[in-house]
Amino acid sequence: MKVLLGISNRHVHLNEEDYKTLFGDSPLENIKDLVQPGQFSSDKKVSIKTEKRTIDNVRLLGPLRSYTQVEISKTDSYALGINPPVRTSGDLDGSEVVTIIGPAGEVTKPCCIIANRHLHINPKEREALGLTNIEKITAKYVGEKTTIFEDVYIKETPDGVLELHLDTDDGNGCLAKTGEEIEILI
Amino acid sequence: MKVLLGISNRHVHLNEEDYKTLFGDSPLENIKDLVQPGQFSSDKKVSIKTEKRTIDNVRLLGPLRSYTQVEISKTDSYALGINPPVRTSGDLDGSEVVTIIGPAGEVTKPCCIIANRHLHINPKEREALGLTNIEKITAKYVGEKTTIFEDVYIKETPDGVLELHLDTDDGNGCLAKTGEEIEILI
Numbered sequence: 360m361k362v363l364l365g366i367s368n369r370h371v372h373l374n375e376e377d378y379k380t381l382f383g384d385s386p387l388e389n390i391k392d393l394v395q396p397g398q399f400s401s402d403k404k405v406s407i408k409t410e411k412r413t414i415d416n417v418r419l420l421g422p423l424r425s426y427t428q429v430e431i432s433k434t435d436s437y438a439l440g441i442n443p444p445v446r447t448s449g450d451l452d453g454s455e456v457v458t459i460i461g462p463a464g465e466v467t468k469p470c471c472i473i474a475n476r477h478l479h480i481n482p483k484e485r486e487a488l489g490l491t492n493i494e495k496i497t498a499k500y501v502g503e504k505t506t507i508f509e510d511v512y513i514k515e516t517p518d519g520v521l522e523l524h525l526d527t528d529d530g531n532g533c534l535a536k537t538g539e540e541i542e543i544l545i
Numbered sequence: 546m547k548v549l550l551g552i553s554n555r556h557v558h559l560n561e562e563d564y565k566t567l568f569g570d571s572p573l574e575n576i577k578d579l580v581q582p583g584q585f586s587s588d589k590k591v592s593i594k595t596e597k598r599t600i601d602n603v604r605l606l607g608p609l610r611s612y613t614q615v616e617i618s619k620t621d622s623y624a625l626g627i628n629p630p631v632r633t634s635g636d637l638d639g640s641e642v643v644t645i646i647g648p649a650g651e652v653t654k655p656c657c658i659i660a661n662r663h664l665h666i667n668p669k670e671r672e673a674l675g676l677t678n679i680e681k682i683t684a685k686y687v688g689e690k691t692t693i694f695e696d697v698y699i700k701e702t703p704d705g706v707l708e709l710h711l712d713t714d715d716g717n718g719c720l721a722k723t724g725e726e727i728e729i730l731i
Contacts, residue, residue, distance in 0.1 A: 432717065433717035433718070433720055434620060434713055434714070434717045437717070445689050445690065445720070475690075476690065503631050503696065504631065504661075504662065504694075504695075504696050504715075505695035505696055506692060506693065506694055506695065506715075507692065507693035507695070508690075508692055509690075509691035509692065509693070510689065510690050510691055525718075526718070527620055527714075528620070528713075528714050528715075528717040528718035529690075529692075529714075529718040529719075531618065531619035531620045531623070531714040532619070532711075532712070532714035532715040532718045533715075534619055534631070
């Protein structure tokens with residue numbers, strides 16, 4: 360079956376404390392709803408700095424979370440000279456230290472990961488698709504550079520909308536774009 | 546069977562006329578042999594410029610060729626704001642216009658492509674592997690982000706050494722590195 364595809368560019372999540380450090384009293388504004396309910400692109404951008412380099416204009420996604428997390432691609436990691444692990448969002452075990460810079464201040468902490476390939480889903484759809492007993496699936500993008508992606512982790516949330524997320528390395532490698540479809544091979 | 550893997554970062558090939566325009570009388574020096582016989586990383590770098598942005602420090606590969614060609618990734622193309630076609634090296638049909646800047650001058654011409662996935666091979670090995678009647682193959686990289694790449698074009702040259710080339714989007718997407726092995730699924 361085919362599902363909606365989203366290509367995630369590098370981005371940042373912040374907890375409340377770090378948001379205040381970086382942006383002070385400036386309110387966090389929603390400029391665009393994302394597909395997953397409640398998630399949005401905010402009006403805020405930060406810079407990500409390491410000893411080797413700084414990447415500017417990295418989007419902060421909302422709402423604020425219980426943890427601060429920077430998600431980049433392997434290509435970004437070479438530019439920054441770091442070696443972040445591939446992780447599910449929220450699992451910061453072994454994450455790389457980076458400095459996040461905002462207009463009001465900066466935060467330096469281990470928080471940088473490469474997000475794994477993942478499929479957003481809710482419990483009802485997961486059961487309907489027979490995915491309750493498996494941790495990951497395989498997906499195929501058909502095009503001029505057809506690619507089969509294994510190791511796509513199932514990310515179940517109560518209100519999850521069926522959507523498969525790739526980072527820009529995977530997505531651009533097969534010339535895919537956000538909003539297209541990708542086939543799930545279970 | 547497994548073959549050697551090479552991940553190609555963005556790079557440039559120049560013809561003799563364009564080399565003279567960009568570098569004047571400075572000799573082209575070989576600083577590192579590549580796997581394919583006679584091909585090398587040179588001591589020269591250029592900048593690639595479009596209306597949107599400039600990417601600096603793009604390596605010139607040697608020796609000089611009969612055509613000038615800039616090979617970038619899809620990720621690079623978004624940064625540069627252009628839409629180059631996926632092509633076999635030397636096929637500049639529909640290529641994008643970019644400006645190549647060197648210390649002695651610059652050249653603006655349609656020459657920018659995204660190189661297709663390809664397998665270098667010589668006629669003898671091609672026959673031994675039973676690949677004489679097919680144009681492309683499939684390859685599988687096994688790791689933490691296992692990926693199966695279809696549309697890998699066979700690039701036969703008289704002295705070709707068996708080596709599969711991916712660009713940085715494909716290669717970084719599956720966390721692969723130059724010098725590792727990738728499995729050919731024929």
